Amino acid sequence: MSWKLSLLTDLAKEVFSAIHPLLGTARSREVLGLGFGGDKTRFIDAVSESAALQYLKNKGFSCIFIGEECGVKEIGFFPKFYLILDGVDGTTNATRGIGFASASIAMSPTSWLRDIEAAVVIDLYNGGIYSAEKGEGAKFNGQPIKTSSIKTLEEAVLSIDISRSPGSIEKVAPLVSKVRGVRALGSASLEICHVASGLLDAYVDIRGKLRMVDFAAGMLIVREAGGVFLQPNGEDIPNAQLNELKGFSVVASANRDIFDKIRLLISPNAPS
């Protein structure tokens, strides 16, 4: 394992150790304020980010750290890379005890999304680790993974996020009625990793709300697993600074065939 993946994996395990005992507890839900991204910071989010920051400081990894809660922080005196972290992706699930949440970490030598070259997503319930390095493929717990080979919607199981977005349900209705199964699991980065490992055939979020911190790691992992990660209209995800707060619409899919079939059913009204 490269030093990059080794660092991200150790960091993910550190976050897991801090968070796992808090899952589903009353304490985890306490609201501490508003985070950098504009959402409420709950106790569990704060603990996760603190654990990550503390680990980096203790180990002497100087970097620019971008967290969902704390925003941009410079650690050490000679930052050599950028880290973007969502300490708890699926905070609602994690605070309630619904068994699907993750932490997501990506590393880039620059401040740009497109330059991300290593990523890890850890399942906060069972500790399973998805990872990828640019050009080196994707792995789950160290074993290579690839996306599914399903190419028809009639066989496909898709995860679609329609929470808190009046109007988006109508846009995905034609898609919903075509596919074999619809899921909404509540943690974007873990759902994208489920596409990477072939458990799901696609993840669809056309709400224009997904932030970079939610998908920066998953994007590399699903692409390295042979999947597609694009905007719903088929265009690439625009390059952006890692600290940008813009929301995106995205489709992660197992292959191009599935992507094209999804695109045809949602693109007429989908925001780009």
Next chain:
Amino acid sequence: MSWKLSLLTDLAKEVFSAIHPLLGTARSREVLGLGFGGDKTRFIDAVSESAALQYLKNKGFSCIFIGEECGVKEIGFFPKFYLILDGVDGTTNATRGIGFASASIAMSPTSWLRDIEAAVVIDLYNGGIYSAEKGEGAKFNGQPIKTSSIKTLEEAVLSIDISRSPGSIEKVAPLVSKVRGVRALGSASLEICHVASGLLDAYVDIRGKLRMVDFAAGMLIVREAGGVFLQPNGEDIPNAQLNELKGFSVVASANRDIFDKIRLLISPNAPS
């Protein structure tokens, strides 16, 4: 623990032992034929039901067994009760390895749904056991559980099944746009138990497709936990023979307030 819950719990653990090693394996998906309920019987479904039948025979529990795959079977010579079992609820999740599937078992002294007096649902991934006995409350892993006290849709997280039902998505659209979060987790009985234990605030399935084997156990568990389990129009679930194959529409909710708010948003078009 009463002998009834003791029997159901042991049976659930037996099913768990047989099924857990198969989760997400290629073998689990093999299609063996069509079951009693009309769905494909996959290897994992068959193994689950066989494990349950074998256990009952070995222990000398004479009963009328109603299984999703095998239909009605008389075990032993002096049947004293009825057992209704869904060996794998969430077969798609279980065969793919998506971490949310259950086995569901209910016991009745008669052949009627309304007489069910003990029930167990086991999480096939982590072995967690939801149980209830009529008039005795509901438990998770032996500890009493109750439904959430959330009474507004704006705070509520609902699980809504919209798979394979063109038209149902339009009917739930007004509801979807009101609530805090929407999930679709893929195992009705486990989702209903999540309502029982307060992790979810409601489970909604208005497709008219849910069979008794899917909810017989969950219905008792969520009611014993203080929740509501009714048809979407507010009428009670009609009494029925346990081997009836009719599909139902159901809403399980944490309390009557949440139920009434859901009903108002879906009832105009919802099938009863």
